[in-house]
Structure formats: structure tokens, C-alpha cells
Amino acid sequence: MDLATIIGIIFGAFVVGLAIFLGGEIGAFVDVPSVLIVVGGASAATLVRFPLANVASALILGGKTAFTHRRIEPHDLINEIAELADVARKQGPLGLEGVEVDHEFLAKGVQYIADGYDHDFIRESLERERDLMLERLQDGQRIFKAIGDAAPAFGMIGTLVGLVAMLANMDDPSKIGPSMAIALLTTLYGAIIANLVCLPVADKLELKSKIEDVNLTLILDGVMQLRDSKSPNLVKEMLISYLPEKGRAAFAEASA
Amino acid sequence: MDLATIIGIIFGAFVVGLAIFLGGEIGAFVDVPSVLIVVGGASAATLVRFPLANVASALILGGKTAFTHRRIEPHDLINEIAELADVARKQGPLGLEGVEVDHEFLAKGVQYIADGYDHDFIRESLERERDLMLERLQDGQRIFKAIGDAAPAFGMIGTLVGLVAMLANMDDPSKIGPSMAIALLTTLYGAIIANLVCLPVADKLELKSKIEDVNLTLILDGVMQLRDSKSPNLVKEMLISYLPEKGRAAFAEASA
Amino acid sequence: MDLATIIGIIFGAFVVGLAIFLGGEIGAFVDVPSVLIVVGGASAATLVRFPLANVASALILGGKTAFTHRRIEPHDLINEIAELADVARKQGPLGLEGVEVDHEFLAKGVQYIADGYDHDFIRESLERERDLMLERLQDGQRIFKAIGDAAPAFGMIGTLVGLVAMLANMDDPSKIGPSMAIALLTTLYGAIIANLVCLPVADKLELKSKIEDVNLTLILDGVMQLRDSKSPNLVKEMLISYLPEKGRAAFAEASA
């Protein structure tokens, strides 16, 4: 679970909810048609922007990643791969069959080795998979960004619709206030969707796809060395030297 | 047909229409002069921006592409070209004459081969055609973007005109509401045109021109190999290696 | 004449004028001090931004180019230069003296050849002239862009001045409406100047300076080959190969 994402959104919703609660009756802030116009309009504009297939899957993957993806430190990965190298050396590639591996991508690589695939096949398969995973994360980021841009625009469109309807029928002055209140709700919904959820989640997905790039490439390099039955120490040393400079510092810090 | 574009725009229009319907009488939202000022003004500004000839043709091509252009997967193209290579090998270039080819650009290349044109002529002709098609798509994207930028500006201009007219003649207070309602319509129209249609379509055209670039270049390379009577397997292998890395992963995934 | 620019601005002005006409009396939309503050303020800010000498000349040249400059197709230029090469070959450089050349820059180059200047002198003179012409077009673009940015800002300043004056003296409520109408006029003027005229013209000048760059460089290369008495066919072939790839495709299309 990514606590920061969840805590942030829950805390933000709580803060906005508290403000509403203090402002008076909650009923005045709930209006189904207003939700429909903002969510529906922003979805419609996003559908036009992207191919149909991508929107749904990228939204789901993006959401899943932003909320549940636990950050894995490169040094934990390196240690795990070094342990696997130890197993592979002592028991041969087949010994890897029995080892339980948490990380899905690493597990798949280990399985390939246990199954005895050759060096080039494993590298190509894993590179392809890594590229697809990163591409999907980036699609997810772009789609959250697009919704975050469209939501305030459709919030404004909804408010304009409400204002025009109100102004065209001003027979009963006592209705002006409540009508305007409802008209403003779409702007409020659009601002909350964009600023509390979509734009921050897009930023987090950008960050995560950078981290994933480092981690998946690290695993890929590690699996290739497992395949070649390198010694655990050599594997460790080489993987550290493969890390980008920043990661290396963080790794050393974490190991200290 | 590009379902995402059509579904998106129809769904968005439905959502906005529903909001209007729930808001009261639909008549209050229709005002021909308001449509005129937003559409006319945005068109005028776009005319100043681009050469006359381009605007009309790019708008039509762009619209057509955004709404009807079906995404063709590179791997379908590669398979089709490999089949053509099979035909060309067994029956010679003339055998290609009888094959039915869906994709217009591929069909033209195959025709050139069947007609016996030489290698350089075919390459140059197809490169030229590809460049022209991509250039037109990009012009279309720029023009939709320009309209999407101009529409809200002329929406604001229309609202200002309406406000000035209303404020200058406030003799009858009962008219203030309806007058302001009409004044706000141009802003509403501008926001809908920009956010539901023009800006998303411009984004989709950008995406499509990237996909077309890959596909047309793939076909061009494939046709050159057909011309040289390469074996189907060789053609397939080389075309895959020509794909950008991402495409390659997607191709492998699709073939799996 | 550049019809797109002229049609665009006239059509845009007509649309805005129609909206005003439908809104009521035209007198409410004309206010000389409001024109003064927007045009004067934007001019003042532009004067601060650029050296004095540049503003006037770049504005004139830019305006002239945006409104009157006819697009010349590279292939027409190439054909004209090839014809000149034919003359030069048959009658010698002096034969060029009598030929009438429309394009000013080409005419100057031809005159240099007829006058018997040497290769280096002609190249340097023409390069210098080309650079100066392009630089002026770009200055013109930057200045229209600067005015287009400043006009809405001074429109807002004017509206604020009007609002403050109105609010400070609210003794007669019946004057509030008309006063606000006048206050809003500067914002309206600023939006029209920027969105209908200045920003689109700046965009068109950017486009034109790119086209001019290609054309003038083409003429320069052509003149150098005329000077060296190359054969018309050779001149034609080399000039086509000098074109950027896009232009080449367009040229081939146009010749077809």
C-alpha cells in the first residue's frame, strides 16, 4: 500500500468535508447532475483524446499503482538477487524452481532461468515486458493529467449552464441564492477532482515510473547474471555499479 | 471508425445537453448570434493565422482522420506485407497485380512494383507521399489547436459585448437577467467548442500522426523489400527490427 | 495580397460588429478615451520593450508582409531561375540585363550578375540582405506578439480605472450601468486587438519568415549557379536537391 497517496487523499477529503460540515447542511453540497456533468464531461473529453482501449486499462493500472504500489528499495532487490545467486550456484538453475520470489517481474525472470531458456530469449522477453509496463504507467500518467485538465473546464461549463438557466428565469428572487449555489457546485467538484486527486496522482505516477525504470532494469541485469551463474558477491558488486549515481549513494546510505 | 472520438463527443454532448435539460427550458440555451460570434470569430482568427488554402483542407482531413481513421496495428501490416512477399516470390511482381490490398498507401506501393518501376523511383515517390500525408495531419492538428485557443477568447468577447449592451440600457430591470443569460452563452459555447471538441481532437491528431509515421515508414520499408523479392521470412524479420523498440514489444505481445 | 489575413480580419470585425449591432445602439460601444488607454498603453509598454527605431519599422514591415505578401511557391522560383539560366547561357551574363524579374531579391541578384560582380561579392551581399530581411520579419513578429500580450493587460487596467471611478462616486444609482458599460469597453477592445489582430498576425509572420527563409536561400543558391553559367537542367536539379525534404515533396506534387 502506498500510504502517502491514501493518507493524502483521505486527509484532503476530510479537510474539505469538514469545511462543508462547518459551513452548514451537507445536503447543499451534493447534487447528482453536477457530479454527472463534471465526471461525464471530463471522461468524454479524455475519451476523445486517447484510443478507447488505453483509457480504461491505463486508468485502472495507474490507479492501482498510485494507491497500492509499495516502493521497493534497490538495495533490497540487490540483496534478494544475491541470495538467489547463492542458491543458483549451490543447487544449479533448477534449485531456483523452489525459491519463493515476491516481485512479479523478478519471479518471471527466475522462472525463465529454472526453465532453462537461453540468454538472448530471456533478455528479449524481459526487456519487452519492462517496456510494456513502463509504457502503461506513462499512459496512466497522461490520462490522469488529461482528466485533471478537463475537470475544471467542465466544472466551468456546468456553472455557466446553471447561471444561464437561473438568469433566464428570475421570476422568484428567493430562488436565486440556491440556484447559484447549485451552479457553483460543478466548479467546486472540478477543482477538487483536479487538485486533490488527478493532478497529484499524475505526478506520483511520473515519479513511480522513474523508480520502476531503475528497479526493472536492475532486476533485468540481475537475472542475466543469475542466468550466467555469477557468484553472489560479483552479482552484488556489478548491480551496484549499474545503478545511476544517485541510487548508488542511497544504496550505500541504506546499507550503512 | 474511431469509436473513442465519436463516443467521447456524443457522450460529452449528451452530458452537457442533460445538464441544460435539467436546468430548465432548452430555448434559453440556443442563440444564433451567439453561435455566430464564437464560431465566426474563432474561424476569422484562424484564417489570419494560416494560409487560406490550408485551413479548409486541413480541417477536413483532420476531422476525417480523427473520426474515421481506424488504428492499424504494425503487426497486421507486417503479416500482410509478408503474404505479399510470398505472392511476389511465387508469381513474380506481376502476380501482385491481382492481390487486393486495403491500405491505400500499401496498395499504391504494390501497384508501383507490379508496374515495374525501378527501386529509386518507388522509394522517392512513396517518401514524398508519406511526407505530404504527415504534414497535412500536423497542419490539421495545428488548426484544431488554433480554433480551440480562439473559441474561448471570442466567447469572452461576445460576453463582453452582451454585458456592455445590457449595462448601457438598464431601464427595465426585469430584462437584466435574460440579457445576462444571453451574454454568458458565448462564453459557454466557446468553452464547449474548445474543451469538448477542438483541443481533444488536436491531441488525438497528434497521437495519430505519430502512429501514421511508424506505419507509413514500415510500409515503405516493406514495399522496398517486396520490390527486391526478399523471402517472406526475411521481410518479416527485417520489418520487426525496423520498428521502434516500443512497437517491437507491442508486436511481440500481439503475436503471442 | 494575402487574402487569408485580410478576409480573416474583415470577417472577424464583421462578426463582432454584427454582435454589437444586434446588442443595441452602436454608440454604446465607441469610447475614444477607452481606445486611447488600450492602444496607448500597449504601445507604451512595447516601446519600453524594444529599441525605438525597431518598433516603427518592424511594425510597418510586419503589417505589410502579413497583409500583402503573396506566397511564392518554390517550384515557380526554380522554373524562373531555370529560364534565366537559359538566357544566361545563350546570351551571356549581359543578356540578363534585359530580362524582367518580378521578385525583388532575385532581381537584385540578376542585376549583380549582369554588372559582372565576382562570385564572392554576390554571395556575401545577398546573404547579408537575406539575413536582414529575415531579422526584420522576426522583429515584426516579436513586436506584434508584444502588443498582443500588452493590449489585454491595459484593457484590464482601463476597466479597473473605470470601476474605481464609478465606485468612488455612486451617488446616482442610474449611472452605475452606463459607467460599468464604459469601464468594460477597454477589456473588450484589448481582447479584440489581441485575439483578432495581433496574436494571429504574429503567428502568420512566423510562418512567413520560415517560408521566406526557404525562398530567399533558394534564390541565393540559384543566383550563384546563374553566375557560374550552369545549364538550366543542372540548375533545376540542384535547386530541387537543395530544398528541405518537405519542400521537395510539395514541389514534386506541384509539378506533377
Added chain:
Amino acid sequence: MDLATIIGIIFGAFVVGLAIFLGGEIGAFVDVPSVLIVVGGASAATLVRFPLANVASALILGGKTAFTHRRIEPHDLINEIAELADVARKQGPLGLEGVEVDHEFLAKGVQYIADGYDHDFIRESLERERDLMLERLQDGQRIFKAIGDAAPAFGMIGTLVGLVAMLANMDDPSKIGPSMAIALLTTLYGAIIANLVCLPVADKLELKSKIEDVNLTLILDGVMQLRDSKSPNLVKEMLISYLPEKGRAAFAEASA
């Protein structure tokens, strides 16, 4: 202490405070729920954007650096390192043990030398530390920037909540004024937090991380030369030549 940061914020707070004081009773400007929604909402959005661990530490380090970090001139550092080189030459590496060094990073390097670590270990340790420090400063900058972007957005959300609550219950017209006053407070708080504190502090952190980059790299180079027992003059000369060109000019100016 960084006087500019402190003076700036205190002076800005004083100016805003004075405006409030002149405007009437201060009580009208203090509203705890409004503070909560702006600060809470902006924090929530920032939490979603960044990993949990980073936000707190980067905020603290960033704040500390922006407010207390004294600018150290490269030439003071060079002189100090030259003096240390003198000590190291006369008394050997162990002599450095007794010298008191203010700058934390330099002190660590000197300690390494006194402890007799080898050349490569010292370089790697210090590079790692420098990278971590710079990375944290940049994280701090990004987080202040993110808060500065989110605060006005949640200010607007708070105002919308207040407006909707007010408009939905307009029974008592005398409450409209005070209710709107409170609704506007969140926008005011958001604007002050962003424009007086967060965005300027982010800019200052950007500047400081550039200066720190130069200084820490200078110290690192200096320590390596201390380790190799270079002569003070040589150390000085080489460190100056290592400075980026700008710094060199400033150094010469300062030494003059």
C-alpha cells in the same frame, strides 16, 4: 542566518498585517477553519504527490536551508583549504586532527584524511554525501513549489465551499456580507502562503542548491588535494582553475 529570507518574510507579513490593521478589526481576518482548509488541503495534495518519507524531511531541510544557510564565498573556502594544506604539509595528515573546521562537509573530509583513509574511499564517500545533500535540497525545492501551487487551488476550493453554503441559506440578508468575508479568507490565505512564502522559498532553494553544488564540489576537490599533500599555493591555484568561469571572476573580484 539568511537575512534576506527572514527580512523578506517578516517585512511581507508586516505589510499585509498593516493593510489588515488599517482595514478594520483584525478579528475579521482570523478564521481557524479557513486556515485548516488551505493548509490541510495543500498538505494533502502534496502528500499524494510525493513519497511520505520525503515530504517531512525535505520540508524541514528546505526550511532550514532557506532560513539559516549562510552563503559561503568560494574564495573563503579556497583560503581555508589552502591553510589546511599548509598544516598538512608541516605536521603531516595527523596534524589536521587538531584543526577546527567550521564547514561540516569540509570537516568530514579533513577527518577522513586524519584517519588515514585511502584516496578512493574518501572520494567516493564525499561524492555520495554531496549527491545526497543536493538531492535533498532539490526535493525541498520541489515540495515548496508543490505547496505553493496547491495553496491557491485549495484557497479557491474553500471560497467555493463558503459561497455555496452562503447562497444556499440566504434567509438573513444581514449575514451575507460577513459570510462572504469568511469565504474570501481562504483565497486570501492561499495567495499569501503561495506568493509570500512557498514560491519565493522554492526559488531561493533552487539558487542555493546551485551554490552548494559549486561549493561542495570545490571542497571535494580540495580535500582530495589535501590528501595528496599538495603545496598550499598549488592547491589554491588548482581550485581556482576548477571553479566555473563565473565563480572565477567573482573570486578574483573578492580577492582584489
Added chain:
Amino acid sequence: MDLATIIGIIFGAFVVGLAIFLGGEIGAFVDVPSVLIVVGGASAATLVRFPLANVASALILGGKTAFTHRRIEPHDLINEIAELADVARKQGPLGLEGVEVDHEFLAKGVQYIADGYDHDFIRESLERERDLMLERLQDGQRIFKAIGDAAPAFGMIGTLVGLVAMLANMDDPSKIGPSMAIALLTTLYGAIIANLVCLPVADKLELKSKIEDVNLTLILDGVMQLRDSKSPNLVKEMLISYLPEKGRAAFAEASA
């Protein structure tokens, strides 16, 4: 004197002043606390952004440069340096002692030659000085830009403070108008400071620092050739060839 800057600001102030004058009593537009909040707040935010020492000096140098700095044409400089080369050749370096040189930077270089400093010392000293001058101009530009960004923000803050104060105490309806007038003044001040003064001056400083870069580098190269007692014609020819291409065209044009 830079007439464009001065004329622009005076003309802009006149236009705004005229609009105020036509709008009614000038007194309604002068409010000392409003000036304080905009100028004070923008200064405070700028203080936080930059190191204390830089703000004052860069502001003064920037202002001085924007208002008084006369544009010097490269060709005038080249001619002056050629004349100096003539003197240096006929009378030796000492002969330069008596020549009066207007341009401060050139005068310093000539003095160095007359004083008999060696080639490397002169080059290094002048390069350092040029870098410092350019850096200060760029600092000035950045600071004017920062003030121009902060002024409208604090204008809005001031207006919000005024609105809150007004709304919280609406006992006397007759005071609403004047109170809002005063509240709007800070927004007006902020817009004028940014759009008439700070942002245009920042743009002009950017332009000037580019021109200065060319001129100072030209002088530096010229002084180095004076030092080596090159012939006037050689100096002239080489300096022209050192100019960036654009400058060369302008030089030729000016000499023609």
C-alpha cells in the same frame, strides 16, 4: 539616454493618468496604504527570492541600464578600435595614454596596454570584467521579472484584504462603493507596475545584455589585437569576421 524606455514609460503613465483624469477626481486613485501593500509585498517576495546584496545593486544597475544605456553600434566600436590601432602603430603603446576613449570598458583595456601589461593578464582581466557586467545585467533582468510577477499577486492580496474588511462591516451601505474602490486600487497598482514598468524593463534588459555581450566581446578581441600592434586594416577585418553573422550584415549595411 535610452529614449524608448523613457518615452514609453512617460507615455504610458500619461495615458493611464488621462484615463484617471477623465474618470473623475484624481484623489480617488491615490491611496498610500495601497501603494505600500503592493510595493512592499512585491519587494518582500523578491527579497526572499534573491540574496540580499544582489537585489539592491542589480535593481540600480538594471534601472540605470534600461533607462540611460545608449545602444552602441558594433561598427562604431570597430572604427574607434581601428583608429586606436593607428595610434598604437605610429606612436607605440605609450601613445595610447593620451587618447580619450568614451567607452569605459574599452578605456580600461587601452589603459592596460599603455601600462604595458602582458597579453594573458589583459585577456583574463577583461574577460572577468565582461562576465561580471553581463552577470549583473542578467541578475537585474531576473529581479525586474520577479517584481513584475509579484506585484499583481500582492495587488490581488490587497484587494482581498479590502474586500474582507468591507464585507465584514456592511452596516452603512453608502460606504460599500468607496470601500470597494479602494480595495480595487491595489489590483490596479499591481497591474500598472507589472505591465508598464517591470516586465517591459526586464525584456529590455534581456535585449541589452545580448547586445552588451557582442560589444564587450568585440572590444575584448580588439584590445587583444591592439596589444599585439596589428595594423588598423587587419584589426578592422578580423573584428568584422568575429561578429556573429547577423551583426556582420548590420555592420555592412551601416557602413554602406
